[in-house]
Amino acid sequence: DHRLDARFVMRWIDILDRLVVEAEPQLTEFDAAIGDADHGANMTRATCACKAVLGDVPPLTTAAAFSEVGEALAQYIGGASGPLYGAIFLALGDSVPATTDIGAGDLVAGMREALISLHNLGAAVVGDKTMVDAIAPAVAELEQLVSVGAPFPEAVAAAAEAAARGARSTIPLRARKGRAAYLGPRSEGHQDPGATSSALLFEALRLAVGP
Ligand code: ADP
Ligand code: MG
Ligand code: MG
Numbered sequence: 001d002h003r004l005d006a007r008f009v010m011r012w013i014d015i016l017d018r019l020v021v022e023a024e025p026q027l028t029e030f031d032a033a034i035g036d037a038d039h040g041a042n043m044t045r046a047t048c049a050c051k052a053v054l055g056d057v058p059p060l061t062t063a064a065a066f067s068e069v070g071e072a073l074a075q076y077i078g079g080a081s082g083p084l085y086g087a088i089f090l091a092l093g094d095s096v097p098a099t100t101d102i103g104a105g106d107l108v109a110g111m112r113e114a115l116i117s118l119h120n121l122g123a124a125v126v127g128d129k130t131m132v133d134a135i136a137p138a139v140a141e142l143e144q145l146v147s148v149g150a151p152f153p154e155a156v157a158a159a160a161e162a163a164a165r166g167a168r169s170t171i172p173l174r175a176r177k178g179r180a181a182y183l184g185p186r187s188e189g190h191q192d193p194g195a196t197s198s199a200l201l202f203e204a205l206r207l208a209v210g211p
Helices: 006-034 039-054 062-076 081-095 104-122 132-147 152-169 179-187 193-209
Strands: 003-005 101-103
Touching: 003 006, 003 104, 006 039, 006 062, 006 179, 006 193, 039 062, 039 081, 039 193, 062 081, 062 101, 081 104, 081 193, 101 104, 104 132, 104 152, 132 152, 132 193, 152 193
Parallel strands: none
Antiparallel strands: 003 101
């Protein structure tokens, strides 16, 4: 079935970069409403740095590709989101087998580790109006569908939809983490920028896995 190699990681990042560039005005607008209007710029810089660090020649293992991406995000990208996205990819790099390629189940298990790592760093839970509101339901959907034997592309498509729903679910919420939390009730009625970019992460995964 699905074997995911370092080229797959490069495809995922390439597609994410394209989606982030397309969505940059929206990410900027969302962060202007409840933050400091730099999430679009932070994310385009982030995906550009990831593409640069991966280069043209794939790393030897999927795990190495994830780790390179994680280091680039954690080290070079400012804002709250850089280290948080960095933690996701560093956890993926640490938890998947260090073999040339990995199985779909390895990626799913890695995504659970990534969510734990995100929580360990940012301490946000579902409902705090953060990236976690998109990522947690997406990981749950992925695990659930893979556990009942759904084809991987179907599971990833469902996860992408869950992430998009999760991002929209942040609109009425009051932020409890990050700079939006300082706004208190004035953060209500706006979609969280980080949850929006996290939905793009899963949409890019869907497109990278293919039909
Ligand atoms: P900054 O807020 O430093 O300018 P960004 O604008 O790039 O950084 O990212 C803001 C996003 O980071 C928020 O929309 C939110 O989704 C996410 N975020 C902030 N703090 C946390 C946290 N503690 N845990 C998870 N996500 C967080
Ligand atoms: Mg910001
Ligand atoms: Mg900022």
